[in-house]
Amino acid sequence: MLSRIADSMYWMARYLERAGETARLMEINLLYLVEAEEDMGEEDKWRPILQINSSEPLYDEQFGDGSISTPRVLQFISAGRTNPSSIRTCLRLFRENARVARDRISKEMWEAVNEIWMRFDERLKGPLSAERAGALFVDLRNQVARFNGLVASTMMRGEAYAFYQLGGCFERADMTVRTLDIKYHIILPDLSMVGSALDYYQWAALLKSLSGFEAFRRNYHSAFMPGDVAEFVVLNRDFPRSIIFSVGHMEGALGIIGLEQKDATRTAFAALLAMVNGTSQQLFAEGLHEYLERLLERLAGFHAALAEDFFQ
Amino acid sequence: MNNVGIPGSKPRTPYHEFYADDFTPRDHYRLLWDHIKATGNSALEAKAHESQLALQAEGVTFTVYGESEEGIERIWPFDLIPRIITAAEWVKIESGLKQRVRALNLFLGDLYGEQRIIKDGVIPPELIYQGRDFRREIVGIVPPRGIYTHVSGIDIIRDEKGEFLILEDNLRTPSGVSYMIENRVIERRILPEFFNKYRVRRVEHYPSLLLAALRALSPRGTAHADIVLLTPGIYNSAYFEHTFLAKEMGVELAEGRDMVVVNDIVYLKTTTGLQRVDVIYRRIDDDFLDPLVFRSDSSLGIAGVINAWRAGNVAIVNAPGSGIADDKAVYPYVPDIIRYYLGQEPILNNVPTFQMTNETDREYVFDNMERMVIKAVSESGGYGMLMGPSSTPASRKEFMALVQENPRNYIAQPVVYLSRHVCYMDGELEARHLDLRPYVIYGEDIEVVPGGLTRVALRKGSLVVNSSQGGGSKDTWVLAE
Numbered sequence: 161m162l163s164r165i166a167d168s169m170y171w172m173a174r175y176l177e178r179a180g181e182t183a184r185l186m187e188i189n190l191l192y193l194v195e196a197e198e199d200m201g202e203e204d205k206w207r208p209i210l211q212i213n214s215s216e217p218l219y220d221e222q223f224g225d226g227s228i229s230t231p232r233v234l235q236f237i238s239a240g241r242t243n244p245s246s247i248r249t250c251l252r253l254f255r256e257n258a259r260v261a262r263d264r265i266s267k268e269m270w271e272a273v274n275e276i277w278m279r280f281d282e283r284l285k286g287p288l289s290a291e292r293a294g295a296l297f298v299d300l301r302n303q304v305a306r307f308n309g310l311v312a313s314t315m316m317r318g319e320a321y322a323f324y325q326l327g328g329c330f331e332r333a334d335m336t337v338r339t340l341d342i343k344y345h346i347i348l349p350d351l352s353m354v355g356s357a358l359d360y361y362q363w364a365a366l367l368k369s370l371s372g373f374e375a376f377r378r379n380y381h382s383a384f385m386p387g388d389v390a391e392f393v394v395l396n397r398d399f400p401r402s403i404i405f406s407v408g409h410m411e412g413a414l415g416i417i418g419l420e421q422k423d424a425t426r427t428a429f430a431a432l433l434a435m436v437n438g439t440s441q442q443l444f445a446e447g448l449h450e451y452l453e454r455l456l457e458r459l460a461g462f463h464a465a466l467a468e469d470f471f472q
Numbered sequence: 473m474n475n476v477g478i479p480g481s482k483p484r485t486p487y488h489e490f491y492a493d494d495f496t497p498r499d500h501y502r503l504l505w506d507h508i509k510a511t512g513n514s515a516l517e518a519k520a521h522e523s524q525l526a527l528q529a530e531g532v533t534f535t536v537y538g539e540s541e542e543g544i545e546r547i548w549p550f551d552l553i554p555r556i557i558t559a560a561e562w563v564k565i566e567s568g569l570k571q572r573v574r575a576l577n578l579f580l581g582d583l584y585g586e587q588r589i590i591k592d593g594v595i596p597p598e599l600i601y602q603g604r605d606f607r608r609e610i611v612g613i614v615p616p617r618g619i620y621t622h623v624s625g626i627d628i629i630r631d632e633k634g635e636f637l638i639l640e641d642n643l644r645t646p647s648g649v650s651y652m653i654e655n656r657v658i659e660r661r662i663l664p665e666f667f668n669k670y671r672v673r674r675v676e677h678y679p680s681l682l683l684a685a686l687r688a689l690s691p692r693g694t695a696h697a698d699i700v701l702l703t704p705g706i707y708n709s710a711y712f713e714h715t716f717l718a719k720e721m722g723v724e725l726a727e728g729r730d731m732v733v734v735n736d737i738v739y740l741k742t743t744t745g746l747q748r749v750d751v752i753y754r755r756i757d758d759d760f761l762d763p764l765v766f767r768s769d770s771s772l773g774i775a776g777v778i779n780a781w782r783a784g785n786v787a788i789v790n791a792p793g794s795g796i797a798d799d800k801a802v803y804p805y806v807p808d809i810i811r812y813y814l815g816q817e818p819i820l821n822n823v824p825t826f827q828m829t830n831e832t833d834r835e836y837v838f839d840n841m842e843r844m845v846i847k848a849v850s851e852s853g854g855y856g857m858l859m860g861p862s863s864t865p866a867s868r869k870e871f872m873a874l875v876q877e878n879p880r881n882y883i884a885q886p887v888v889y890l891s892r893h894v895c896y897m898d899g900e901l902e903a904r905h906l907d908l909r910p911y912v913i914y915g916e917d918i919e920v921v922p923g924g925l926t927r928v929a930l931r932k933g934s935l936v937v938n939s940s941q942g943g944g945s946k947d948t949w950v951l952a953e
Contacts, residue, residue: 161743162724162741162743163730163742163743164726164727164741166743256706259711260705260706262719263718263724270531271529273531274529274531417743470743
């Protein structure tokens with residue numbers, strides 16, 4: 161298929177996944193605001209979200225007074241037109257890439273793309289109260305799930321599908337690593353605390369942001385142990401938002417695409433795969449934060465190799 | 473030209489497609505009218521709403537530029553009352569279009585070959601040589617089977633007497649055919665009961681006709697025909713149509729930057745390497761097609777594609793250079809072109825046209841500007857045009873200066889009051905002006921798809937039907953008998 165179309169399929173999936181994951185993160189954080197301890201300021205509650213959204217510097221630049229408030233962040237992350245990672249921007253680029261690849265996607269998918277864009281563009285126009293935002297995030301997650309259902313049931317399992325899967329899994333892995341890294345860092349500022357049970361609400365919020373709360377509870381009957389959470393989110397092969405699960409699906413997609421004479425991609429993927437085929441001891445051997453940083457680098461390296469081999 | 477005889481006369485009454493002079497529906501509209509009366513306006517309202525939702529969900533859009541930098545994507549405006557053309561009317565339209573397209577292709581072959589028509593004094597040489605769309609670079613190249621315009625979309629209007637006249641020959645990259653089909657799809661979905669009452673000829677096979685014509689042009693033979701539709705990209709106002717046709721035909725939708733020419737062979741850049749291209753259905757103008765031959769600043773085209781075409785390694789549809797035949801300054805000569813090559817009288821007439829290079833004509837037009845349409849010869853889409861009846865003294869003065877400065881660049885026509893039709897506008901049935909663009913495919917033979925795009929001027933009293941200027945559309949029914 162055309163390199164440019166492959167690029168669009170890949171990015172289409174990435175933007176949709178990013179919009180959906182951001183909505184989930186925001187939705188959980190809104191609930192968490194209500195549950196959190198009273199002495200926690202709005203700043204502490206929202207800054208990590210800005211970091212995960214990669215839009216912290218832009219936010220600080222745009223709001224010179226440095227104040228972080230719920231209405232501002234809601235607006236900025238949901239509807240911010242200048243924010244390249246806002247939900248609205250992601251949905252706009254999702255549709256733009258779908259338009260480029262219009263002749264490769266099914267009619268059902270294209271109609272859903274339009275519906276999603278029109279619906280949320282409209283709803284993101286006015287000021288966003290916490291209440292309206294909460295409903296919007298839930299709706300968006302449902303729409304994303306519905307869309308991916310349409311992909312699964314109407315799209316030919318060829319190269320275009322494989323690039324779509326690759327983009328979606330990549331984005332999910334990337335978001336999961338960043339969410340885990342930043343949240344973990346906040347929840348567990350001191351490594352000596354590894355091994356001790358910690359605040360229920362904070363851990364629950366982290367797992368819920370990844371839709372993994374209930375599954376985790378079924379797998380680990382103890383209190384929230386930091387090591388267990390990290391192991392579950394990175395290494396559990398059955399958990400659909402774990403890193404290893406996403407990377408495994410990327411491997412499947414690469415199998416359809418074929419890697420003959422695509423040395424850069426093959427090497428970069430092998431490096432990525434090697435990192436997630438470990439044990440929980442290895443995660444902590446070098447320090448979880450260092451491990452996650454390195455994982456982000458490998459993901460970036462894989463993306464660069466893919467762009468070089470396929471999108472140019 | 474003389475004898476147009478309009479000065480002093482009152483504004484004439486436009487032809488009404490739907491009603492006869494006594495305000496009863498014409499015979500072929502009677503069944504439709506009875507049905508509308510029986511179901512009432514609220515049923516129509518529900519149908520109109522339904523059609524809007526369907527167009528929105530399918531993303532049937534076009535993009536308008538000029539209002540903001542980004543361009544605004546609009547939902548295709550659709551009126552649900554169909555326009556009906558009788559079998560007898562269609563016979564004349566069809567034969568007239570075939571005749572015209574055949575003659576224009578012979579004309580193009582002659583212009584880029586021996587130029588007999590100029591030597592025989594039928595067409596003044598300066599008319600051709602000063603034409604912006606005459607491409608000296610390709611003189612001497614003969615495209616496969618001598619066909620230049622594989623796809624034409626010819627605009628037809630109906631004058632006050634109800635006679636069909638040719639308004640414009642669109643022979644470059646005529647657009648709108650996807651809307652013709654979408655209109656039919658929507659119409660059938662929301663008004664299936666209408667279709668039971670009439671035998672309406674089908675139009676949805678257009679893409680397969682086009683595909684067959686494209687395949688037949690492959691230099692490697694029909695069995696090896698790798699075809700691409702060349703689009704300027706998602707910001708083009710007709711991008712919806714480009715994706716529509718690519719999907720319907722199952723061909724690759726590509727931009728110029730997706731292709732590369734190596735040793736006079738065109739290739740697509742794919743994820744598995746280079747892949748040969750045999751036929752390019754291009755939806756960009758000559759100017760942008762090949763930066764090595766035409767405009768060097770074009771980033772939309774493919775460097776080297778004209779050499780590949782010259783070498784016979786790729787077919788380009790429509791052929792480069794076709795634009796000179798729909799140059800508005802050539803238009804007044806088309807009846808003579810038909811007589812010259814075919815020895816026949818034109819079946820469909822032109823709209824009377826004044827040459828601005830002719831001094832008598834020019835003076836006459838300047839004296840009657842309020843009753844004239846003045847058009848720049850190389851513009852389309854309703855741009856570069858003065859509509860006399862709605863013009864201001866300042867705009868008339870400006871156009872007068874433009875014409876005097878470069879008379880070759882303009883023609884004028886007396887305003888023709890386009891025929892009218894009933895449209896469902898915000899709860900009421902109202903009359904609006906419209907035209908018709910049927911599509912002609914020149915493959916093995918010349919075929920006219922029975923139907924076309926009926927464009928409607930949505931603003932009351934307006935004569936401008938272009939979608940870029942607030943035009944709408946109707947499904948167009950050609951009756952089988």
